[in-house]
Structures are given as structure tokens and as C-alpha cells.
Amino acid sequence: MLSQDATLIFQIAGIGIIVALIHTILKQMGKEEFAQFATLVGFIIVLVIVINGLSDIFEQIKSVFLFQG
Amino acid sequence: MDILQIVFLGILTAILYLVIKDLHPTIAYILVIVAGMIILLSILEQISSVFELIHYVSNEANIEHVYVETILKVIGIAYIVEIGASMTRDAGLSSLATKIELAGKIFIIILAIPIIRSLIETILAFLPQS
Numbered sequence: 001m002l003s004q005d006a007t008l009i010f011q012i013a014g015i016g017i018i019v020a021l022i023h024t025i026l027k028q029m030g031k032e033e034f035a036q037f038a039t040l041v042g043f044i045i046v047l048v049i050v051i052n053g054l055s056d057i058f059e060q061i062k063s064v065f066l067f068q069g
Numbered sequence: 070m071d072i073l074q075i076v077f078l079g080i081l082t083a084i085l086y087l088v089i090k091d092l093h094p095t096i097a098y099i100l101v102i103v104a105g106m107i108i109l110l111s112i113l114e115q116i117s118s119v120f121e122l123i124h125y126v127s128n129e130a131n132i133e134h135v136y137v138e139t140i141l142k143v144i145g146i147a148y149i150v151e152i153g154a155s156m157t158r159d160a161g162l163s164s165l166a167t168k169i170e171l172a173g174k175i176f177i178i179i180l181a182i183p184i185i186r187s188l189i190e191t192i193l194a195f196l197p198q199s
Binding site: 060 | 078081082085088089092093095096097099100102103104106107109110111113116117120141142144145146148149152
């Protein structure tokens with residue numbers, strides 16, 4: 001399970017590096033708006049991953065701590 | 070989960086954070102959040118087995134169920150508040166983190182109100198009526 005979660009970390013790191021790369025290339029080409037847009041899209045993708053995980057962990061904490069039968 | 074796996078996950082995250090920090094600070098911050106999340110998720114399964122032990126002991130000792138449950142709820146609130154506060158503190162917003170902690174303390178006191186009330190009633194019952 002944890003090895004599968006480690007892929008999540010590599011995924012996010014990869015997205016970060018690739019987005020930074022795209023940002024730099026688009027900026028070099030002189031397309032500032034597209035560079036900003038690419039950064040925004042990458043950020044939204046990562047944010048979706050994080051929010052899924054966060055809701056998961058809060059649900060689990062709730063089921064472990066707060067709703068004891 | 071194996072302790073070694075968790076430690077290596079932390080080290081790996083630190084290295085990746087150092088790589089990405091200059092390229093994209095926001096995604097680096099999210100990376101740290103995800104690592105903390107994964108570690109907590111793997112710990113929570115163990116915590117639930119510890120809680121089974123606590124329930125067993127309290128059953129054997131005939132402690133009233135309400136008290137144990139209140140303590141567990143307090144611990145849960147403390148964990149949630151700690152997660153949120155440390156996240157905001159990592160983002161550099163320590164004032165917001167302090168406010169989250171304040172909210173957690175207030176909710177804990179609200180949970181403890183029935184216990185405090187029953188404690189005071191017990192003490193008052195012991196006092197001689199004069």
C-alpha cells in the first residue's frame with residue numbers, strides 16, 4: 001500500500017517538474033499568457049489529487065476517533 | 070506499515086522537495102502535504118488497533134463508556150487540529166495556525182463540559198451541608 005502511495009509522491013513531483021519546464025519553454029517563446037495557463041492547469045491537477053487524499057484521511061480519522069460504537 | 074518504509078518516504082519527499090522548490094514552490098508545498106498525509110494514513114490503522122485495546126481495558130475495568138469515548142474524541146480533535154495547523158504553519162501563516170488551534174481547544178472544552186459538570190457535582194456531594 002505504501003509503495004503505491006510513494007508513486008503518488010513521484011507523480012506530483014513529476015507534474016511539478018514538467019509544468020515548470022513547460023512554463024520556461026513557453027516563456028522563452030514569448031507566450032507569457034500560455035505559460036501562466038499551463039502553470040494553472042498543472043496546479044489544478046495536483047490540487048485535485050491532494051483534495052481527494054485529504055478527504056480520505058479526514059474520513060478515516062473521523063471513523064477511528066469520533067464515531068466509536 | 071513498516072517503519073523503514075515510512076522513514077524512507079520522508080527522506081525521499083525531502084529530496085524531491087529540494088529539487089522542486091526552486092521550480093515550482095506551490096507544488097513543492099503540496100508534495101509535503103501529500104507525504105504527511107500518506108504517513109498519517111498508514112499510521113491510522115495501527116492507532117485503531119490501539120483503540121481496541123483501550124476499549125478492552127475500559128470494559129474490563131468497568132469504566133463508564135461515555136468517559137472513554139469523550140477522551141477518544143478529544144484525541145481525534147487534537148489530531149485533526151494538529152494536521153490543519155501544521156499545514157497552515159508550513160505555508161507560512163502561523164497566525165492562522167494559532168487560530169485553528171484556538172478553535173480546537175474550544176471544541177475540546179465543549180466536549181469536556183459534561184465531565185467537568187459531573188466532577189463538580191461529585192465534589193459538592195462530598196462537602197458537608199452547612
